Amino acid sequence: MDFYQKFEKWVSSFVDLMLAILIILILIVMGEAIYSLVLQVIPLSSMDSLSSLIEEVATLFILLEIILMLLRYVKEGHHIPVRYLILISMTAILRQLLLSHDGGLQTLFFSIAILILVVVLLILEKIKAFHTASSEPLEQIKQEEL
Numbered sequence: 592m593d594f595y596q597k598f599e600k601w602v603s604s605f606v607d608l609m610l611a612i613l614i615i616l617i618l619i620v621m622g623e624a625i626y627s628l629v630l631q632v633i634p635l636s637s638m639d640s641l642s643s644l645i646e647e648v649a650t651l652f653i654l655l656e657i658i659l660m661l662l663r664y665v666k667e668g669h670h671i672p673v674r675y676l677i678l679i680s681m682t683a684i685l686r687q688l689l690l691s692h693d694g695g696l697q698t699l700f701f702s703i704a705i706l707i708l709v710v711v712l713l714i715l716e717k718i719k720a721f722h723t724a725s726s727e728p729l730e731q732i733k734q735e736e737l
C-alpha cells in the first residue's frame with residue numbers, strides 16, 4: 592500500500608508539472624495573440640481586419656477558459672467540473688456563430704446547440720450536481736479509513 596501511495600503521489604506531481612507547462616505555453620500564445628490584436632487595432636482599416644479582430648478576441652476567451660479549467664482541475668484534486676466543459680463548449684459555439692456567415696440554417700443550429708447547453712446547465716443546477724455538499728461523506732469515509 593505504501594508503494595502505491597508513493598507512486599500515486601509521484602504521478603500526481605508529474606501531472607501537475609505537465610499542466611503547469613501547458614498553462615505557461617497557453618499564456619505565451621495568449622501574449623502573442625494580444626500583441627497581434629494591438630497591431631491590428633491600430634490601423635483597423637477594413638471590415639476584414641474587424642472580422643479578424645473579432646476572431647482573435649473570441650479565441651482569447653477560449654484560451655482563458657481553458658487556463659481557468661486547468662487551474663480548477665489542479666485545485667480540485669484532478670477533477671474537471673462538468674460546468675467548465677459546458678461553458679467552454681458554449682464559448683466555442685459562440686465563436687463559430689460570430690464567425691460564420693453562411694446562412695440562416697447554420698445560425699439556427701448553432702443557436703439550438705447553445706440553448707441545449709444552457710438547458711443542461713439549468714438541469715444540473717436544479718438537481719444540485721454542482722454543489723460539493725455530497726463530497727463531505729466521502730471525506731469522512733477517507734478519514735475513517737486512516
